Amino acid sequence: MKSLRHKRIGTICALALFTVACLIWLATSAWADPETTNGTAAPASPSSTDMPAGNGPVLPTYSATNGQPPPQVAEPFDQNAPPRATIPIGRNLFVGGYVSLEGDTNRNYRLGSTLGEADSKLTPVFAPAFSYEPNQYLQLYVNPKLEIPVRVEEIDDQSQTTELNMNLAFLTVKNVVPGAKLQLGRQRFIDSRRWLFNENMDAIRLGYQYERFSLELSVSQLNLVQRNLLRREGEEDEEGFVNYYAYADYKFGKKNHIGLFALYQDQQRLGTAQPITFGLQSGGRLFDNLKYWLQTAAVRGSDGGQRIRGEAIDVGLTQVFDRKWEPSLTIGYAYGTGDSNPNDNVDSQFRQTGFQGNSDKLNGVARFKYYGEVLDPRLTNLMVFTGGVGIKPLSKTSFDLVYHYYLQDHVSKRIGGSDLDTDPTGLSKHIGSEVDLVVGYQGIPHLQTKFILGYFFPGKAFTESWHDGAFLASVLLRYNFY
Numbered sequence: 178m179k180s181l182r183h184k185r186i187g188t189i190c191a192l193a194l195f196t197v198a199c200l201i202w203l204a205t206s207a208w209a210d211p212e213t214t215n216g217t218a219a220p221a222s223p224s225s226t227d228m229p230a231g232n233g234p235v236l237p238t239y240s241a242t243n244g245q246p247p248p249q250v251a252e253p254f255d256q257n258a259p260p261r262a263t264i265p266i267g268r269n270l271f272v273g274g275y276v277s278l279e280g281d282t283n284r285n286y287r288l289g290s291t292l293g294e295a296d297s298k299l300t301p302v303f304a305p306a307f308s309y310e311p312n313q314y315l316q317l318y319v320n321p322k323l324e325i326p327v328r329v330e331e332i333d334d335q336s337q338t339t340e341l342n343m344n345l346a347f348l349t350v351k352n353v354v355p356g357a358k359l360q361l362g363r364q365r366f367i368d369s370r371r372w373l374f375n376e377n378m379d380a381i382r383l384g385y386q387y388e389r390f391s392l393e394l395s396v397s398q399l400n401l402v403q404r405n406l407l408r409r410e411g412e413e414d415e416e417g418f419v420n421y422y423a424y425a426d427y428k429f430g431k432k433n434h435i436g437l438f439a440l441y442q443d444q445q446r447l448g449t450a451q452p453i454t455f456g457l458q459s460g461g462r463l464f465d466n467l468k469y470w471l472q473t474a475a476v477r478g479s480d481g482g483q484r485i486r487g488e489a490i491d492v493g494l495t496q497v498f499d500r501k502w503e504p505s506l507t508i509g510y511a512y513g514t515g516d517s518n519p520n521d522n523v524d525s526q527f528r529q530t531g532f533q534g535n536s537d538k539l540n541g542v543a544r545f546k547y548y549g550e551v552l553d554p555r556l557t558n559l560m561v562f563t564g565g566v567g568i569k570p571l572s573k574t575s576f577d578l579v580y581h582y583y584l585q586d587h588v589s590k591r592i593g594g595s596d597l598d599t600d601p602t603g604l605s606k607h608i609g610s611e612v613d614l615v616v617g618y619q620g621i622p623h624l625q626t627k628f629i630l631g632y633f634f635p636g637k638a639f640t641e642s643w644h645d646g647a648f649l650a651s652v653l654l655r656y657n658f659y
Contacts, residue, residue: 542618
């Protein structure tokens with residue numbers, strides 16, 4: 178058994194090294210860096226201009242202004258970013274969108290002895306976007322999204338459902354009051370590290386910005402209006418809390434910001450939970466080549482007959498070295514409290530909002546799940562120690578190798594939000610560790626590419642007879658037209 182396990186891990190490592198070698202050859206040999214070709218800068222990859230909850234409320238504008246495309250700013254690859262609509266097709270009417278193909282496979286998520294058990298699928302996506310601007314005060318933006326998942330391998334029989342989702346549909350009122358914008362409809366909520374939000378919700382949202390200060394106020398609910406237009410009778414969209422959110426942000430220096438937030442969630446239909454989350458976000462550069470992030474929050478309120486009393490912190494540094502290939506080194510620590518006594522009337526577990534994405538980049542060009550691509554936990558009853566190294570052979574090509582070590586705050590038989598198909602025994606705090614390889618490439622205009630390999634090594638918290646870990650591989654190709 179041990180020799181077989183070593184062979185499997187060796188095979189995975191060999192696959193990872195082979196993939197890295199091929200991608201380095203592809204990036205350095207097949208394509209020249211478009212920023213240096215003939216000395217002419219190529220257009221950066223398109224990026225959304227969402228209202229980022231962690232960076233101040235600049236409400237989205239996805240279209241051209243007076244027929245001129247908006248300035249393009251290089252952004253990390255965000256697969257959920259709404260497409261720009263900048264191609265004129267009529268009076269004050271613009272179109273854009275993207276097509277993408279995502280392939281992923283996860284193996285042995287049951288942590289059994291059969292590494293060959295896998296769930297694998299390919300998902301083509303077509304997402305057009307339309308923007309109508311009758312005048313300088315109004316903008317109507319609509320973004321339907323067609324997804325056709327095709328299962329290649331599966332452990333259990335699962336339905337393959339084509340979805341036509343109304344991804345985004347909102348009206349923006351702007352320029353009536355200088356610095357203020359009002360937005361109504363289904364819109365995207367994000368913050369800089371997706372620690373609070375990474376979700377499209379039906380909402381009314383007001384944003385105001387004056388010089389370095391910005392303010393956001395919103396009321397939102399998930400799936401207040403039907404999302405899947407092809408939903409069959411009897412199926413229901415997931416509903417949840419009504420969310421009352423406030424965020425104030427101040428930018429200082431060249432690239433730094435600090436913000437305070439408060440979120441009150443009222444679970445009106447499904448229960449009696451009423452958590453209140455408040456905290457601080459900050460990020461930027463301590464020095465020219467030393468980046469930092471800081472997120473801390475406390476959650477209070479009630480859930481049934483229990484009082485909620487949880488806290489969390491997430492802090493880290495990324496040092497970028499002024500050398501060829503721009504090497505970088507990252508260290509991070511995240512901690513969310515657990516509950517030492519589940520039988521009292523106080524729940525001391527920290528709970529994230531339920532809308533989080535927990536994704537960011539380090540110094541690369543691709544976002545990834547910074548608590549682990551395989552385990553992908555919520556920051557609840559958990560400590561996550563992170564270390565990472567990265568390189569950028571070209572300005573729009575990056576390789577990140579990231580390591581995570583997991584400990585529970587208090588022993589428990591569950592890991593909040595985990596993608597694994599099995600639970601720990603509740604006899605040890607040592608959940609395990611994980612290694613992820615993330616490769617991003619945006620050297621071709623309009624095309625964004627991301628490759629991920631991840632392996633989770635189970636710790637003493639799982640049954641000792643389970644020696645094999647869980648493996649994930651995914652690839653994402655997205656072509657934007659705008």
